[in-house]
Amino acid sequence: MDTTLTLLLVLAPFVGFLSNIILGKKIAGNFSGYLATAMVLISFVITTIFFIQINNGGVAKVISLFKWISLSSFSIGMDFYLDQLSLLWLMFVTGIGFLIHMYSISYMHDDENKGKYFAYLNLFIFFMLVLVLGKNLLVMFIGWEGVGLCSYLLIGFWFKNQSFNNAAKKAFIMNRVGDLGFLVGIFILGYYFNTLDFVELSNIFKSGEGLAQVGILSIAALALFIAATGKSAQLPLYTWLPDAMAGPTPVSALIHAATMVTAGIFMITRLDFIYELTPQVSTLIAYVGGITALFAATIATVQNDIKKVLAYSTVSQLGLMFLALGLGAYQVAVFHVITHAFFKACLFLGSGSVIHAMGGEQDIRKMGGLKKYMKTTHFTFLLATLAISGFPPLSGFFSKDEILVAAFHQNKFLWILAALASILTAYYMFRLYFLTFHGKFRGTEHQQNHLHESPSLITFPLIVLAFLSAFGGIISLPGNSNWLHSYLVPVLNTPVEVHHLDLASYLLMAAAIVGALLGIGLAYSKYMTKKQVPVEDSQLSGFKLFVYNKYKVDELYETIIIKPISAFGTLGKNYIDPAISGTIFSLASLTNTIATQGRKLQNGNIAFYLFVFVFGICAILFYLFFTR
Amino acid sequence: MVEIIFYILSTITLGTAFLTLLSRNPIHSAIYLVICFFSLAGHYILLNAQFLAIVHIIVYSGAIMILMLFTIMLMNLNEQVEKHKPTLSIVAAVGAFCLLGLILLSALVRTQPMVETYYQTGDDFQSIKVLGQVLMNEYLVPFEFVSVLLLVAMIGAVLISKKEQLKTK
Amino acid sequence: MESVLQQIGIESYLYLSALLFCVGVFGLLLRKNAIVMFMSIEIMLNAVNLTLVAFSTLHQDAAGQVFVFFSMAVAAAEVAVGLAILVSIFRNVRSIDINELKNLKG
Numbered sequence: 001m002d003t004t005l006t007l008l009l010v011l012a013p014f015v016g017f018l019s020n021i022i023l024g025k026k027i028a029g030n031f032s033g034y035l036a037t038a039m040v041l042i043s044f045v046i047t048t049i050f051f052i053q054i055n056n057g058g059v060a061k062v063i064s065l066f067k068w069i070s071l072s073s074f075s076i077g078m079d080f081y082l083d084q085l086s087l088l089w090l091m092f093v094t095g096i097g098f099l100i101h102m103y104s105i106s107y108m109h110d111d112e113n114k115g116k117y118f119a120y121l122n123l124f125i126f127f128m129l130v131l132v133l134g135k136n137l138l139v140m141f142i143g144w145e146g147v148g149l150c151s152y153l154l155i156g157f158w159f160k161n162q163s164f165n166n167a168a169k170k171a172f173i174m175n176r177v178g179d180l181g182f183l184v185g186i187f188i189l190g191y192y193f194n195t196l197d198f199v200e201l202s203n204i205f206k207s208g209e210g211l212a213q214v215g216i217l218s219i220a221a222l223a224l225f226i227a228a229t230g231k232s233a234q235l236p237l238y239t240w241l242p243d244a245m246a247g248p249t250p251v252s253a254l255i256h257a258a259t260m261v262t263a264g265i266f267m268i269t270r271l272d273f274i275y276e277l278t279p280q281v282s283t284l285i286a287y288v289g290g291i292t293a294l295f296a297a298t299i300a301t302v303q304n305d306i307k308k309v310l311a312y313s314t315v316s317q318l319g320l321m322f323l324a325l326g327l328g329a330y331q332v333a334v335f336h337v338i339t340h341a342f343f344k345a346c347l348f349l350g351s352g353s354v355i356h357a358m359g360g361e362q363d364i365r366k367m368g369g370l371k372k373y374m375k376t377t378h379f380t381f382l383l384a385t386l387a388i389s390g391f392p393p394l395s396g397f398f399s400k401d402e403i404l405v406a407a408f409h410q411n412k413f414l415w416i417l418a419a420l421a422s423i424l425t426a427y428y429m430f431r432l433y434f435l436t437f438h439g440k441f442r443g444t445e446h447q448q449n450h451l452h453e454s455p456s457l458i459t460f461p462l463i464v465l466a467f468l469s470a471f472g473g474i475i476s477l478p479g480n481s482n483w484l485h486s487y488l489v490p491v492l493n494t495p496v497e498v499h500h501l502d503l504a505s506y507l508l509m510a511a512a513i514v515g516a517l518l519g520i521g522l523a524y525s526k527y528m529t530k531k532q533v534p535v536e537d538s539q540l541s542g543f544k545l546f547v548y549n550k551y552k553v554d555e556l557y558e559t560i561i562i563k564p565i566s567a568f569g570t571l572g573k574n575y576i577d578p579a580i581s582g583t584i585f586s587l588a589s590l591t592n593t594i595a596t597q598g599r600k601l602q603n604g605n606i607a608f609y610l611f612v613f614v615f616g617i618c619a620i621l622f623y624l625f626f627t628r
Numbered sequence: 629m630v631e632i633i634f635y636i637l638s639t640i641t642l643g644t645a646f647l648t649l650l651s652r653n654p655i656h657s658a659i660y661l662v663i664c665f666f667s668l669a670g671h672y673i674l675l676n677a678q679f680l681a682i683v684h685i686i687v688y689s690g691a692i693m694i695l696m697l698f699t700i701m702l703m704n705l706n707e708q709v710e711k712h713k714p715t716l717s718i719v720a721a722v723g724a725f726c727l728l729g730l731i732l733l734s735a736l737v738r739t740q741p742m743v744e745t746y747y748q749t750g751d752d753f754q755s756i757k758v759l760g761q762v763l764m765n766e767y768l769v770p771f772e773f774v775s776v777l778l779l780v781a782m783i784g785a786v787l788i789s790k791k792e793q794l795k796t797k
Numbered sequence: 798m799e800s801v802l803q804q805i806g807i808e809s810y811l812y813l814s815a816l817l818f819c820v821g822v823f824g825l826l827l828r829k830n831a832i833v834m835f836m837s838i839e840i841m842l843n844a845v846n847l848t849l850v851a852f853s854t855l856h857q858d859a860a861g862q863v864f865v866f867f868s869m870a871v872a873a874a875e876v877a878v879g880l881a882i883l884v885s886i887f888r889n890v891r892s893i894d895i896n897e898l899k900n901l902k903g
Binding site: 646665672680728762791 | 804805808809810811812813815816817818819820821822823824826827828830832833835837839840843846847850851854857858859860862863865866867869871872873874875876877878880881882883884885887888893
């Protein structure tokens with residue numbers, strides 16, 4: 001029964017993918033969208049069933065499909081693991097996935113390739129399910145690669161634009177660099193511990209056997225962290241995420257805010273027993289996370305594309321999550337993942353609604369005063385912005401506060417980084433909000449006539465997500481009766497540090513609120529009272545231009561990595577390739593020469609043929625009579 | 629006595645054969661070939677195959693060569709002079725001739741016949757009567773086939789050399 | 798009366814036929830008039846007939862001479878058809894020089 005349900009859960013989106021690919025354009029109208037949404041709904045319903053079971057004291061289930069690799073000492077099976085962590089993850093993946101599919105039905109309704117779009121979206125959900133449900137690193141890797149592939153397909157969905165294709169390639173290649181780290185990690189773990197299964201590895205380390213090989217373990221942990229950097233867009237492999245905004249907005253919402261980028265955090269949470277044993281790598285993770293958070297936040301403060309601001313915001317928030325992971329506060333990271341998924345998806349979908357209303361315009365300098373035209377979008381956007389800024393009692397406040405508390409107790413420097421990042425987050429998010437929805441409309445007359453509220457298939461997900469970002473904090477309230485912490489106890493090996501609500505906690509909460517208000521106030525004063533509008537690109541100069549150009553990191557990568565590889569490739573093309581093909585062709589031309597000479601035997605001259613006859617007869621007679 | 633006849637006949641055979649090939653005028657070649665066939669008939673008589681000799685004269689000299697002569701005259705070849713052949717082909721032909729001759733003759737020299745004495749049973753094995761009996765008894769099927777062959781050849785020859793008729797509209 | 802072969806010996810006949818055959822080959826390679834080539838082929842065929850008759854006398858067997866019959870029949874048929882073809886070609890190409898009949902060139 002469980003096996004059937006799990007198979008249905010995992011395969012429903014895959015069936016959706018196959019049908020949409022095979023039936024394709026022949027299915028007119030929105031049927032492809034409804035089919036895809038229905039498949040994800042099936043997955044969501046089954047996930048809910050399992051979730052309720054396990055929440056009421058159930059045990060983790062192992063679904064073994066078949067033995068995949070079976071050597072004498074090493075075997076890997078195609079196993080799925082339905083435990084608390086994976087089911088929790090699946091709940092928001094399938095739930096938000098379902099809402100985004102519904103949103104896409106309306107958003108993509110006049111796109112000619114929407115059958116393909118929904119097929120890819122379903123394929124993505126399928127791979128994400130495989131990733132989350134995998135019981136060993138190899139099955140997770142299948143999902144890992146698969147979501148990278150779907151990300152590439154969906155970013156480059158409007159393939160007629162070459163810059164979108166380049167963005168898709170960039171995303172895929174950077175992911176691949178990370179995947180190399182994943183493979184190294186798999187190899188090391190498989191070789192030294194003879195197993196890639198999470199449960200078995202966890203047992204090995206809990207019983208203390210793995211302690212003898214901490215050095216190797218650190219290398220494996222580092223390699224896996226590099227993979228997480230690639231997938232979750234941290235320094236130094238983060239530059240693909242802002243470029244990935246070339247894809248349709250629901251794609252950005254689903255993949256690059258709520259689900260795929262959280263895969264890195266999921267993987268590290270799964271392997272928490274390894275990171276507990278390698279404190280240097282954990283510290284590295286925390287620092288990388290913190291620095292990324294601040295770095296990306298600074299870039300976001302000067303961006304003018306609505307989606308780019310949200311992209312850098314995602315990088316920054318993911319940095320905060322990695323900070324929490326590095327400090328050992330895994331439940332806090334999971335909590336922030338969930339709340340971030342809610343409000344970031346809401347923000348992206350809201351921005352999609354705005355872009356739709358503006359007829360494709362994404363520059364916030366050309367927007368303004370949309371409040372009176374798009375009431376629902378405005379309200380949901382405001383709620384989500386308040387959530388991300390950490391305004392109480394919305395969900396973002398609780399999750400961010402817990403991260404700050406954990407940082408404060410362990411490493412004050414990281415706490416300063418995180419606090420600064422939070423203040424900047426509040427600032428740039430409200431900058432975005434004010435410039436988009438308040439003030440005077442700065443666009444063209446034609447755009448102003450076109451402004452309208454989006455249809456209900458778009459606003460319904462927005463409302464649901466706004467509701468969740470407002471009240472989602474309830475799953476992990478500070479104090480003793482924290483549902484999330486107690487739910488995750490069977491999974492996470494580290495003991496839960498229960499912070500009692502003492503004076504330090506309250507002070508920190510107050511500090512966080514003050515920081516948020518500071519950021520909001522700065523934005524308000526700059527953009528509402530002084531009514532400043534960001535300047536055109538050509539008028540930027542100096543440091544501001546440097547920050548606007550993303551600290552020129554892309555150009556740096558171009559010079560030190562891409563140019564040498566291209567040079568090597570050109571060398572191959574100009575020298576090695578002609579040499580190899582020349583040798584092959586010379587064989588061909590040799591055959592050709594032989595054939596051309598041989599052709600002269602057939603000259604139609606009968607006397608010549610007869611001469612050869614006689615010669616042949618002489619040879620035969622000679623052989624018969626003289627050599628035997 | 630017999631040897632002398634044999635040698636004279638052999639000389640005539642080989643000589644006329646050579647002359648056939650070397651004459652410019654095709655009609656001369658045909659005439660020489662007729663003489664060659666006559667000498668061959670003489671050889672057959674020497675070997676006591678009288679019937680075969682007569683048949684040989686009738687078929688070869690009397691039919692085949694006449695046919696060739698008619699064809700030559702039909703194509704008016706006696707007026708033509710053959711163009712000079714390239715030296716290389718003449719040399720090649722001579723070379724091939726010598727090579728083949730060398731090999732054949734040396735092969736024949738090397739292989740001695742197994743019978744030491746030429747037996748003569750005194751039975752009549754090649755008179756017309758015996759020949760007819762052998763032909764009809766043991767070689768009946770090939771005989772019938774040969775008749776079919778000749779029929780086919782007749783039809784073929786007539787068909788091939790028919791002038792194509794233009795279709796009149 | 799002694800057999801001819803006892804007086805002359807079979808080898809002489811074999812040498813004669815071999816030589817005659819070579820003369821035929823020589824003519825085939827030397828001349829380029831198709832009719833004369835035909836005549837050379839006839840010479841070759843006759844050389845073979847002579848060999849057959851000689852061996853027939855050697856083995857006192859009539860089979861050799863019967864074979865000569867068939868050989869003659871085949872030669873006659875071949876000449877008839879061959880000359881018909883030649884005549885047909887002559888009508889089209891106006892020449893029977895084999896150097897001009899080169900359409901089978903590779």
